[in-house]
Amino acid sequence: MFIHIGNDHVIQSNDVIAILDFHLISSSSIMEEMVTEWAVQKKVLGPMEDAKSVMITKDIIYYSQLSVSTLKKRASMISTISKLDDYSEEIKDEESDQE
Secondary structure, eight states: OEEEEETTEEEEGGGEEEEEEHHHHHTOHHHHHHHHHHHHTTOEESOSTTOOEEEEESSOEEEESSOHHHHHHHHHHHHHHHHSOOOHHHHHHHHHHHO
Protein backbone atom coordinates (compact mmCIF):
# COMPACT_ATOMS: atom_id res chain seq x y z
CA MET A 1 0.00 0.00 0.00
CA PHE A 2 0.99 3.62 -0.42
CA ILE A 3 0.89 6.69 1.83
CA HIS A 4 0.61 10.24 0.52
CA ILE A 5 2.96 12.27 2.74
CA GLY A 6 2.45 15.69 1.16
CA ASN A 7 4.60 17.71 -1.25
CA ASP A 8 3.62 15.40 -4.12
CA HIS A 9 5.38 12.45 -2.46
CA VAL A 10 3.82 9.02 -2.18
CA ILE A 11 5.75 6.22 -0.51
CA GLN A 12 5.21 2.52 0.08
CA SER A 13 4.02 1.89 3.61
CA ASN A 14 6.28 -1.12 4.07
CA ASP A 15 9.36 1.08 3.39
CA VAL A 16 8.67 3.31 6.41
CA ILE A 17 11.13 2.90 9.25
CA ALA A 18 10.12 5.89 11.39
CA ILE A 19 7.89 8.95 11.46
CA LEU A 20 9.46 11.63 13.65
CA ASP A 21 8.65 15.14 14.76
CA PHE A 22 10.88 17.57 12.85
CA HIS A 23 12.19 19.14 16.09
CA LEU A 24 13.62 15.82 17.24
CA ILE A 25 16.22 16.00 14.48
CA SER A 26 17.81 19.17 15.85
CA SER A 27 17.70 17.88 19.43
CA SER A 28 19.84 14.84 18.64
CA SER A 29 23.40 15.10 17.35
CA ILE A 30 23.20 11.55 15.99
CA MET A 31 20.03 12.36 14.02
CA GLU A 32 21.55 15.61 12.72
CA GLU A 33 24.63 13.70 11.58
CA MET A 34 22.53 11.07 9.83
CA VAL A 35 20.39 13.65 8.01
CA THR A 36 23.49 15.63 7.00
CA GLU A 37 25.16 12.51 5.60
CA TRP A 38 22.05 11.47 3.69
CA ALA A 39 21.72 15.04 2.34
CA VAL A 40 25.28 14.86 1.00
CA GLN A 41 24.28 11.63 -0.76
CA LYS A 42 21.19 13.43 -2.15
CA LYS A 43 18.84 11.11 -0.26
CA VAL A 44 16.78 13.83 1.47
CA LEU A 45 13.62 15.15 -0.22
CA GLY A 46 11.05 17.78 0.61
CA PRO A 47 11.25 21.35 1.85
CA MET A 48 12.93 21.84 5.20
CA GLU A 49 11.04 25.13 5.61
CA ASP A 50 7.68 24.58 7.29
CA ALA A 51 8.49 20.88 7.85
CA LYS A 52 6.54 19.37 10.73
CA SER A 53 7.68 15.78 10.41
CA VAL A 54 10.37 13.55 9.01
CA MET A 55 9.72 10.19 7.37
CA ILE A 56 12.67 7.84 7.37
CA THR A 57 12.43 5.06 4.81
CA LYS A 58 14.86 2.39 3.70
CA ASP A 59 16.38 4.61 1.01
CA ILE A 60 15.30 8.23 1.51
CA ILE A 61 14.48 10.75 4.23
CA TYR A 62 11.43 12.91 3.48
CA TYR A 63 10.55 16.23 5.09
CA SER A 64 6.80 16.68 5.26
CA GLN A 65 4.59 19.65 6.06
CA LEU A 66 2.06 17.22 7.53
CA SER A 67 2.10 16.52 11.25
CA VAL A 68 3.22 13.23 12.74
CA SER A 69 -0.33 12.50 13.92
CA THR A 70 -1.74 13.03 10.40
CA LEU A 71 0.86 10.72 8.88
CA LYS A 72 0.26 8.10 11.57
CA LYS A 73 -3.48 8.22 10.86
CA ARG A 74 -2.84 7.73 7.16
CA ALA A 75 -0.48 4.84 7.86
CA SER A 76 -2.96 3.18 10.23
CA MET A 77 -5.75 3.56 7.66
CA ILE A 78 -3.55 1.72 5.17
CA SER A 79 -2.89 -0.99 7.76
CA THR A 80 -6.60 -1.35 8.48
CA ILE A 81 -7.50 -1.49 4.80
CA SER A 82 -4.87 -4.12 4.08
CA LYS A 83 -6.28 -6.34 6.84
CA LEU A 84 -9.79 -6.32 5.39
CA ASP A 85 -10.96 -9.49 3.73
CA ASP A 86 -11.52 -9.35 -0.01
CA TYR A 87 -15.03 -10.52 -0.85
CA SER A 88 -15.07 -9.23 -4.44
CA GLU A 89 -14.94 -12.73 -5.96
CA GLU A 90 -17.86 -13.90 -3.82
CA ILE A 91 -19.91 -10.87 -4.90
CA LYS A 92 -19.11 -11.54 -8.56
CA ASP A 93 -20.14 -15.19 -8.15
CA GLU A 94 -23.43 -14.17 -6.52
CA GLU A 95 -24.15 -11.68 -9.30
CA SER A 96 -23.48 -14.21 -12.03
CA ASP A 97 -25.72 -16.77 -10.22
CA GLN A 98 -28.58 -14.26 -10.23
CA GLU A 99 -28.36 -13.73 -14.02
